[in-house]
Amino acid sequence: SGASIPVRAFFFSTSVDLRRLTEQNKQNFIPPSSRMTNYVVLRFGDLRLDPNVSGSSLGGSDCCYMVVFQYGSIVLFNVRDHEIDGYLKIVERHASGLLPEMRKDEYEVQEKPTLNTWMQGGLDYIMLQYLNTDGIRTIGSVLGQSIALDYYVRQVDGMVGEFTDINREMEKTGTFTMERKKLFQLVGKANSNLADVILKLGLFERSDIAWKDAKYAQIWEYLRDEFELTQRFASLDFKLKFVEHNIRFLQEILQNRKSDFLEWLIIILIGAEILISVYDIAHKSAITSL
Numbered sequence: 001s002g003a004s005i006p007v008r009a010f011f012f013s014t015s016v017d018l019r020r021l022t023e024q025n026k027q028n029f030i031p032p033s034s035r036m037t038n039y040v041v042l043r044f045g046d047l048r049l050d051p052n053v054s055g056s057s058l059g060g061s062d063c064c065y066m067v068v069f070q071y072g073s074i075v076l077f078n079v080r081d082h083e084i085d086g087y088l089k090i091v092e093r094h095a096s097g098l099l100p101e102m103r104k105d106e107y108e109v110q111e112k113p114t115l116n117t118w119m120q121g122g123l124d125y126i127m128l129q130y131l132n133t134d135g136i137r138t139i140g141s142v143l144g145q146s147i148a149l150d151y152y153v154r155q156v157d158g159m160v161g162e163f164t165d166i167n168r169e170m171e172k173t174g175t176f177t178m179e180r181k182k183l184f185q186l187v188g189k190a191n192s193n194l195a196d197v198i199l200k201l202g203l204f205e206r207s208d209i210a211w212k213d214a215k216y217a218q219i220w221e222y223l224r225d226e227f228e229l230t231q232r233f234a235s236l237d238f239k240l241k242f243v244e245h246n247i248r249f250l251q252e253i254l255q256n257r258k259s260d261f262l263e264w265l266i267i268i269l270i271g272a273e274i275l276i277s278v279y280d281i282a283h284k285s286a287i288t289s290l
Helices: 018-024 081-092 133-173 180-200 208-212 214-226 229-289
Strands: 003-016 039-044 064-069 073-077 095-111 119-122 125-128
Touching: 003 081, 003 133, 018 039, 039 133, 064 081, 064 133, 073 081, 073 133, 081 095, 095 133, 119 214, 125 214, 133 180, 133 208, 133 214, 133 229, 180 229, 208 214
Parallel strands: 095 125
Antiparallel strands: 003 073, 003 095, 039 064, 064 073, 119 125
16 A cells, blocks of 8 residues: 655735745755746655655655645645644745634645556545655645635635625615625625736646656646535635625615705705795895885
């Protein structure tokens, strides 16, 4: 049987300063194999081990890896449970936009040199002939996106919930109570969520390593399918369209209210002007009759 490597994915902030993280952990930094700049790979433990030499197994060794993404995800390979917090603290110093609650996910890689195919998938694990840094980058990129997407889906679910409550209130009372400022805040939140998912997570950009090597393209495609990234984004997109539709509808109501208010204001002003004119005429006629 092969070696088992635990993989843990975390999402606890919306931005990480990769330059400062790299500067402070120079001895652990593994130079990138491509121009991709939205993540870094750090290696800890026995730094003499070269994982790119096949035959050197990561499982069971004290060597571990951390893949850190600029958009806030961290994926740990071969880190023991009691050491996780220590590794997360390394990144926390360079993170901004910390979330009130950290999201996490677990996965497993099994190394089996005797495997007759390059890779084989299973329930919550993937079996490979060997795991090297390119494999770590590929697996890390999908797990990092998946855990971040989980957070954004929850954010949007919260907004859908808010609008569902507003719609129920309108159903009962025939009106709704919401300030213009609150509505604009929801507009901003919906737009920034979509922008973060598409631009920051790079959800539709193929992994750099998967472009170069069919072996890693196979891992990348298998994991994207396994974690249902495309379907989950489609569901998120659908919910955001529901939010957008509601925002437009409520904006129109607020706009109509404003128009009604202005119309009444004009009527009142015209009425006041007529009353003043009538008073003036009455006043003048009273003076002339004296």
